[in-house]
Amino acid sequence: xxxxxxxxPLDFHGDFAGFAAKTRLWVAEAAAAGADLLVFPEYGxxxxxxxxxxxxxxxLEASLHEVARHRPATDALFAGLAREHGLYxxxxxxxxxxxxxxxxxxxxxxxxxxxxxxxxxxxxxxMTRFERETWDVVAGGPLRVFETTxxxxxxxxxxxxxxxxxxxxxIEAGAEIILVPSxxxxxxxxxxxxxxxxxxxxxxxxxxxxxxxxxxxVFCLAVDENVGRxxxxxxxxxxFPETGILAETALNAPGWAIAEVSLEAVHAVRRSxxxxxxxxxxxxxxxxxxxxxxx
Numbered sequence: 360x361x362x363x364x365x366x367x368p369l370d371f372h373g374d375f376a377g378f379a380a381k382t383r384l385w386v387a388e389a390a391a392a393g394a395d396l397l398v399f400p401e402y403g404x405x406x407x408x409x410x411x412x413x414x415x416x417x418x419l420e421a422s423l424h425e426v427a428r429h430r431p432a433t434d435a436l437f438a439g440l441a442r443e444h445g446l447y448x449x450x451x452x453x454x455x456x457x458x459x460x461x462x463x464x465x466x467x468x469x470x471x472x473x474x475x476x477x478x479x480x481x482x483x484x485x486m487t488r489f490e491r492e493t494w495d496v497v498a499g500g501p502l503r504v505f506e507t508t509x510x511x512x513x514x515x516x517x518x519x520x521x522x523x524x525x526x527x528x529x530i531e532a533g534a535e536i537i538l539v540p541s542x543x544x545x546x547x548x549x550x551x552x553x554x555x556x557x558x559x560x561x562x563x564x565x566x567x568x569x570x571x572x573x574x575x576x577v578f579c580l581a582v583d584e585n586v587g588r589x590x591x592x593x594x595x596x597x598x599f600p601e602t603g604i605l606a607e608t609a610l611n612a613p614g615w616a617i618a619e620v621s622l623e624a625v626h627a628v629r630r631s632x633x634x635x636x637x638x639x640x641x642x643x644x645x646x647x648x649x650x651x652x653x654x
Contacts, residue, residue: 360395360396360509360510360619360620360621360622361392361393361394361395361396361617361618361619361620362394362395362396362398362536362566362568362591362617362618362620363389363392363394363396363397363398363615363616363617364398364568364569364570364589364590364591364606364615364616364617365385365389365397365398365399365400365403365570365589365614365615366570366571366573366587366588366589366608366611366612366613366614366615366616367385367399367400367403367451367570367571367572367573367613368572368573368574368576368585368613369403369405369406369572369574369576369579369582369585370406371406371409371413371578372406372407372409372410373409373410374410375407375410375429375432378406378407378410379436382436382437382440383440385399386440386444386448387444388615389615389617390444390446392615392617394446394615394617395446395447395509396446396447396448396449396509396512396536396568397446397447397448397449398448398449398538398540398568398570399448399449399450399451399540399570400451400452400540400541400542400570400571400572400587401451401452401467401469401483401516401517401540401541401542401571401572402451402452402453402467402542402572402581402582403450403451403452403453403540403542403572404426404429404433404450404451404452404453404454405422405426405453405542405576405579405581405582406576406579407425407426407429407433407453408422408425408426408578408579408581409578409579410425410429411425413578416578416579416580417578417579417580418580419493419494419580419581422579422580422581423454423465423494423496424454424456426453426454427453427454427455427456427465430453430455433450433453434450434470434472434477437450437470437472438472438476438477440472441472441473441474441476442474442475442476445474446473446474447471447472447473447474447478447507447509447512448471448472449469449470449471449472449514449538449540449570450469450470450471450472451469451540452467452468452469452483452516452540453467453468454466454467454468454496455467455468455480455482455499457499459500460482460497460498460499460500461497461499464495464496464497465496465497466482466483466496466497466498466499466500467482467483467486467490467496467499467516468480468481468482468483468499469481469482469514469516469538469540471505471512471514473507473508478505478507479503479505480500481500481502481503481513481514481516482498482499482500482516483496483498483499483516483517483518483519484498484499484501484502484515484516484519484522484525485498485518485519485521485522485525486498486518487517487518494581502514502525502528502529502532504529504532504533504534509622510535510536510622511532511533511534511535511536512534512535512536512537512538513529513532513534513536513537513538514537514538514539514540515529515537515538515539515555515556515559516539516540516541517539517540517541517542517543517552518552520537520539520541520552520555520556520559520567521551521552521554521555522555523558523559523562526558526559526562526563527562527563527640529563530562530563530565530637534563534565535565535566535622535625536565536566536567536568536620536622537556537559537560537563537565537566537567537568538567538568538570539552539555539556539559539567539568539569539570540570540571541569541570541571541572541587542571542572542582542585543571543572543585543586543587544582544583544584544585544586545584545586546586548586549571549586549587549588552569552571552587553569553587553588553590556568556569556590556592557592557603560592560593560594560603561594561595561603561636562636562637562640563636563637564594564596564625564628564629564632564635564636564637565593565594565625565637566591566592566593566605566620566625567591567592567593568590568591568592569587569589569590569591569592570589571585571586571587571588571589572585572587573585573586573587573588573611573612573613574611574613585611586610586611587610587611588607588608588609588610588611588612588616589607589608589614589615589616590604590605590606590607590608590616591604591605591606591607591616591617591618591620592604592605593605593620593624593625594628594632594636596628596632596633596634597627597628597631597632597633598621598624598627598628599624599628605618605619605620606618
């Protein structure tokens with residue numbers, strides 16, 4: 360199968376129709392390249408803040424509510440495109456006010472769609488300092504692994520990818536592909552997520568797919584600067600590139616990173632790779648470092 364990861368710029372739209380038109384063009388481009396799975400970035404939906412006007416978009420609290428109110432139409436748009444093109448799409452994440460998660464604060468939610476429509480949602484688990492201390496976006500529902508016809512898929516949203524136990528939880532639940540949508544405002548932030556995504560591919564001997572926002576977004580204060588490159592990673596072992604990089608875009612260049620991916624290669628490297636990170640993981644607990652007191 361082919362996987363496409365978006366390096367996605369945030370644009371101002373005067374109405375929802377403008378956002379929908381952009382989305383259709385992006386999906387059509389990846390579909391024309393033969394992609395079976397498309398991945399959009401974390402907080403990609405924040406460009407919808409502009410639908411309330413530029414003043415509202417620069418208000419941190421108001422922008423959350425503006426984007427959240429368009430969620431039903433957004434889900435319908437992506438569900439329709441997944442059905443139309445017969446593929447899977449992880450839509451861009453954005454704020455959702457879900458009282459099952461919190462009585463009055465939003466979660467950061469990404470939704471997975473397939474040829475039959477909405478498959479399910481994944482909420483971010485670990486909130487960054489900006490989300491915790493400034494924006495008051497909260498952690499949501501638990502990690503999930505989605506069973507699909509193209510494989511078992513998990514999602515680690517941005518900062519989540521930097522925590523190995525979250526990745527391992529997905530692997531132990533059967534994940535073969537881990538999607539990593541991100542939104543980072545510096546080269547250092549992008550590098551942390553990139554390193555985390557590559558590490559999760561190494562530890563789990565699986566595929567990871569990194570989709571970032573890129574470029575300046577002058578109309579929305581919450582996501583005004585964006586740095587990254589889209590990429591698809593695997594373990595640096597048999598059946599995969601020696602760098603572990605299957606495809607990547609240029610830094611801060613909008614577009615799709617597209618790679619041919621084989622789940623049989625994942626299964627094979629777990630069975631007979633040069634190393635057995637996936638199998639040997641449990642051995643760590645018994646060998647954890649212990650503090651030695653000086654005599």
